[in-house]
Structure formats: structure tokens, C-alpha cells
Amino acid sequence: MHLKVNLLEMERKQVAIVGAGIIGVTTAVRAIETVPGIEATIISDKFSPNTTGDGAAGFWNPYLLEGCSPEKIELWCQETFSYLLNLLQSPDSSTNGIGLVSGYILSEHFMERPSYAKVFLEYRDLTKKELEFFGNKYKYGVFVTSIYVECSKLLPQLMKSFQAKGGKIVQRKINKLSELAGEYDIVINCTGVEAARVVPDPDIRPIRGQVFRVKAPWVKHIFLGGEDFYILPNTDTVVLGGTRQAGDWNKDIYLEDSKKIWKGCCELIPSLQHAEIVKEWVGLRPGCSKGPKLSREVVVGSNGKKIQVIHHYGHGGSGITVFWGTAGDVMKLLQKSVSELEPNIFRARL
Numbered sequence: 548m549h550l551k552v553n554l555l556e557m558e559r560k561q562v563a564i565v566g567a568g569i570i571g572v573t574t575a576v577r578a579i580e581t582v583p584g585i586e587a588t589i590i591s592d593k594f595s596p597n598t599t600g601d602g603a604a605g606f607w608n609p610y611l612l613e614g615c616s617p618e619k620i621e622l623w624c625q626e627t628f629s630y631l632l633n634l635l636q637s638p639d640s641s642t643n644g645i646g647l648v649s650g651y652i653l654s655e656h657f658m659e660r661p662s663y664a665k666v667f668l669e670y671r672d673l674t675k676k677e678l679e680f681f682g683n684k685y686k687y688g689v690f691v692t693s694i695y696v697e698c699s700k701l702l703p704q705l706m707k708s709f710q711a712k713g714g715k716i717v718q719r720k721i722n723k724l725s726e727l728a729g730e731y732d733i734v735i736n737c738t739g740v741e742a743a744r745v746v747p748d749p750d751i752r753p754i755r756g757q758v759f760r761v762k763a764p765w766v767k768h769i770f771l772g773g774e775d776f777y778i779l780p781n782t783d784t785v786v787l788g789g790t791r792q793a794g795d796w797n798k799d800i801y802l803e804d805s806k807k808i809w810k811g812c813c814e815l816i817p818s819l820q821h822a823e824i825v826k827e828w829v830g831l832r833p834g835c836s837k838g839p840k841l842s843r844e845v846v847v848g849s850n851g852k853k854i855q856v857i858h859h860y861g862h863g864g865s866g867i868t869v870f871w872g873t874a875g876d877v878m879k880l881l882q883k884s885v886s887e888l889e890p891n892i893f894r895a896r897l
């Protein structure tokens with residue numbers, strides 16, 4: 548009996564999850580909770596509150612998610628929204644940065660009903676009266692009830708739960724995934740926009756986003772004015788955005804962008820002129836014209852050792868909208884990799 552347990556322990560596969568953003572941390576949590584026979588370690592150079600999701604608006608709404616079929620987006624959306632609704636029902640939802648939010652998505656152009664519309668708690672066309680409230684600029688719009696997710700609150704909680712289940716955390720910068728060959732059996736690459744350099748993947752490019760975070764407790768609704776402006780309340784602050792500059796790696800604040808965002812948001816909600824600015828922030832969305840990369844390959848390190856690599860990056864402006872769903876697909880790839888690896892016990896005997 549004891550021998551059996553020890554043998555099983557020896558056979559545990561060492562899995563490294565590189566990246567501690569919303570994608571890496573949820574992948575690690577799902578892996579340790581659902582895949583038997585592994586030991587999981589998160590390796591990352593930065594952690595919350597310094598990941599992309601920490602500065603993001605965290606509004607559940609697919610955005611800048613290119614190259615995926617509507618069926619796939621709907622499935623990932625459904626799985627993630629259900630996961631978030633479950634969290635909302637828990638007594639901990641007062642501290643995990645998740646809340647319900649409703650409001651207006653406005654457009655100058657006709658808005659087709661997307662396949663994921665049914666995932667929102669509510670999604671309906673605006674009435675004439677509602678449209679008139681915003682003046683003449685917007686001819687179309689929908690009212691939605693959705694969820695906001697503050698990663699700066701959720702990520703530390705998920706990390707704690709990962710560690711409580713035996714997960715390890717290592718702060719380390721990786722230059723190439725192959726440098727982990729020999730140390731780990733499997734690496735799951737959740738490096739976001741940095742996959743452009745770490746893989747390196749020429750399909751990944753930054754989509755630069757600049758935002759304000761302000762104190763405006765009187766703003767209770769979300770407002771999206773066309774493709775250019777958004778006003779998204781979180782628990783204690785409101786996010787005003789934004790920009791979407793593809794190919795721009797610069798994380799400095801651009802004064803021009805600040806002026807444009809402030810003017811556009813104050814036109815939508817004039818009382819924002821009195822909001823106190825908490826901070827300005829720039830983040831780089833991991834854009835990929837072919838959709839999030841979810842694939843497997845084998846990489847050989849300079850020591851000649853092989854390592855199984857699973858890629859999980861490229862969620863554009865929707866990482867906080869589809870993370871649980873894409874992590875579900877990655878679990879299937881991980882199961883496959885684990886089952887293909889020879890048991891360590893045989894290697895030990897050779």
C-alpha cells in the first residue's frame with residue numbers, strides 16, 4: 548500500500564504555468580483542481596497588482612477578440628459568465644472584486660445582435676426615450692446587465708486558493724520557454740503580450756489601452772459611447788477610457804490621449820468634470836488576429852532535454868470575459884500531455 552502511494556508520488560508530472568495574470572492564475576487553479584497526477588508551479592516576473600488585468604476596466608463584454616468563430620466565443624463567454632455568477636452568489640463576493648453592473652452601450656451605427664447576447668443577464672434594445680437622453684449623436688444602443696471583475700482583488704484570492712491546494716509560486720523572468728526543459732515536464736505559456744518575445748510569436752501584437760481611474764461614486768451605470776469612450780464603475784472607482792492602438796508598445800501616458808478621453812467621457816456624463824483622478828494607466832492587450840493561441844508543441848532545451856509546451860495567450864480586450872472558458876480548453880490539452888508523458892518511475896529505473 549505504502550509502496551503504491553510512493554510510486555504514485557514519484558509519477559507526478561511537474562507543470563510550470565508561466566505568467567500570473569488572469570490567464571495564468573486561472574489556468575493554474577483549474578489545473579491543480581482538475582488534473583490528477585501533477586504538481587503545479589506558477590512562474591512569473593510580475594504578480595498582481597502589476598498585471599494587465601489589474602489596470603483593466605474588467606467589464607464582462609467581448610471586445611477586440613479577433614479570429615474566433617461566434618460559436619467558440621459564445622461557449623467561452625457562457626462558461627466564464629457562469630463561473631463569475633457562482634462567485635457572485637458566495638458570501639466572499641464582497642471582497643473578491645466582482646459585482647453586477649448595468650448600463651448603456653451606444654453606437655452611431657446599426658448594432659447587430661451578437662450570438663453571445665443571450666449570456667448577459669439582460670440585453671435589450673434601447674427605447675426612444677433612452678436614446679434621446681444621450682442627445683443626437685447615438686442612433687442605436689442596447690441596455691445590458693453584466694458583471695465587473697477587479698483583478699486586483701480577485702487575483703490575490705485565487706493565488707491563495709492555489710497555494711492552499713499545494714501550488715507553488717516562483718518569481719523569475721523566463722527568456723525562452725526551452726530553458727525550463729529538464730526542470731519541468733510541461734510548461735503552460737500564459738505570458739500575454741510578452742509571448743511575442745518569449746515564444747517568439749509574430750502574430751501577437753500589443754493593442755495599447757490608456758485609461759483614467761477616478762472617484763465618482765455617483766456614477767452607478769456603465770456607458771460605452773461608440774468605439775471610443777467608456778465609463779465603467781468598479782467597487783470604489785470608475786474607469787474612463789480609452790484607446791486601442793495596435794502595434795504600440797509604449798506604456799507612457801500620452802497627454803493627447805488623456806485630453807481626448809477626458810473630453811469624450813465628460814460629454815457622455817458631464818458631472819465627471821468634478822471627479823477626482825486617482826491615477827492614469829496604460830496597459831497592453833495581447834492582440835492576435837487569429838484568436839487566442841491554444842495549442843501544444845514539444846520544445847528542446849539547450850541541454851537536449853524535451854519539454855511539452857501548451858500555449859494559452861492572446862485574449863485581446865477580452866481576457867477577463869473568456870478566461871475560464873479558454874482555461875477549460877487548456878485543461879483538455881494538459882490531460883493529453885500528461886497522459887503522453889512516460890511515467891517518471893520508468894525513467895528513474897533506466
Ligand SMILES: Cc1cc2nc3c(=O)[nH]c(=O)nc-3n(C[C@H](O)[C@H](O)[C@H](O)COP(=O)(O)OP(=O)(O)OC[C@H]3O[C@@H](n4cnc5c(N)ncnc54)[C@H](O)[C@@H]3O)c2cc1C
Nearest residue numbers: 566567568570592593599605606721739756830866867868
Ligand atoms: C486599458 C485596458 C482595458 C481592458 N478592459 C478589459 C475589460 O473591460 N474586459 C476584459 O475582458 N478585458 C479587458 N482588458 C483586456 C485584459 O486585461 C487582458 O485580456 C488580460 O488581462 C490578459 O491577461 P493575461 O494573463 O494574458 O496577460 P497579463 O496580465 O499581461 O499577464 C502576463 C503574465 O506573464 C508574465 N510574464 C510575461 N513575460 C514573462 C517572462 N518572460 N517571464 C516570466 N513571466 C512573464 C507577466 O509578469 C504577467 O504576470 C483590458 C486591457 C486594457 C489594457
